[in-house]
Amino acid sequence: MRMNYKAITASVVASAALLFAAAPQDATEGDAHKHAPPVGGAHKEKGHKNAGAVIGHPAPEFTLTGVDGKTYNLADYKGSTVVLEWFCSTCPVSGGGDGSYWGSGSASKTIAGVKAADPSAVYLSINSTKDGHQGKTSAEEGAASAAVITKAGQTVPMLVDADGKVGHAYGAKTTPHVFIVDGTGTVVYIGAPASDDGATNYIVNAVTALKAGKPVEPSTTKNKGCGIKYAKGQ
Amino acid sequence: MIRSRSILRAVYGLWTLVLAAGPVAAMGDPAKPIAASIVGQLVGTNAGAHCVVIRFAIEPKWHLYWSNPGDSGAPPTVQLTLPTGWRAHAPLFPRPTIMGKAGDRTFGYENSLDLLVPVTPPAGVPAGEVARSIAIGAKIGWLACKESVCVLGNSELSAEVSTEPAPDAVLSTLRSYPTRLPPSISASVEGVSEHQSLVISAKVSAGSPAIQFIPDAVAGIEFLDGTGPMHATVLGDRVMIRLAFALHPQDAVDGPPRLRGLLLMGSKDSDLAYQIDLAPPVVPVGPR
Known part of the structure; x- marks a missing residue:
């Protein structure tokens, strides 16, 4: 109870950071993860069911197209730490509005911290919102998301996962929801970007630990935010 | 109503929460889905705690979240400002409604939520000498969602709250407090x-x-x-x-x-x- 109280009282309104609490991430291990099947793009495995990424196991491979038209393949980043952040332009916790992770400047601080800790680290945003959500096509949602990032003064690629296969492969539930993959392709962190009060940046801490060859602790925190609006049937 | 009152008293041990007293510091834009307020009376629990009640009125079809929101969402946050020597503890959430479906399962509240925040008076003050009312401030934040839309909201509230149990009281909801x-x-x-x-x-x-x-x-x-x-x-x-x-x-x-x-x-x-x-x-x- 004391722990909760600290978390709650330390977190005050009007900032999305206060909604990112430290708590365990539900993750169900499945054999499929151990083999890290490729999903998305040309490598999709038809009919494959996956409950989500698992700490200590290979990250699900993917190939996605960015709003910039480029192709992004996780395998291309082997040797580098990769931060994957699920994103939605209309979610007030993620990219929608001044109080969001992106609108409040929290994302920019995180990215600066990541680059300072490890200049070779890669930060990718992924949008798994279904086509037609709130009257927007996936392309329009992707463009709106990229615009949020640009407005924040960042150049983070925005990858479009309209069919939701990559999001499901990782078990992404919310925006934001963060997965960090180390240079060997292993999942080392799943959860929120930062603590409720913003005092602990889990992403920067993880990248810093990896750079120093140390274990990532905590490796899981409770993700909070808007539920990802996946396409039906996925 | 009488049956509800007796059930609440007997089973959950909550002494008081005066509807008549009502919210003393209703805030917020009517166009927003959530209106938060501080109830002007402490309530007691069968565990002996006295609680400040933060009341959320929730517009139809919208919902707030339990302390564990589930697959998505986020719980309301409360930061109280109390008189010198008073301490606030972890909020008590009532039993949530199970919402959504497997894979997108959430736990939360529709229509209304009374969040109870236990408070303790200054140490060493005899029970009979505790102030009869205290000034309370509260910074409250929430994530409210409806179907595919979510909004962040917040309120800064203040109220003079009676510390004396009231003789007649009912909760605004019939929810169970664990x-x-x-x-x-x-x-x-x-x-x-x-x-x-x-x-x-x-x-x-x-x-x-x-x-x-x-x-x-x-x-x-x-x-x-x-x-x-x-x-x-x-x-x-x-x-x-x-x-x-x-x-x-x-x-x-x-x-x-x-x-x-x-x-x-x-x-x-x-x-x-x-x-x-x-x-x-x-x-x-x-x-x-």
């Missing part, structure tokens, strides 16, 4: 090391309500069966819920992690709910 497990229900940890399970067992008879468990979100505890709810299995005259969990002390943020969650009796919001809160045995844990 209480301690009765002797007829046991909760324990079985297994060792990486193969531990929380085992909840209860004796039942014909007509006993269905039992479900929903885990709270605690850093360092990973329930391996997902978000929940987990249903009980009938074994003769007993029902049992066995929940595999993994302990990750390195993920804990403030002391050893505890196994926490709610045991939900029946399916209605007003049905009983029991708090599970156990300290798992400390065992060496290897890398995942």
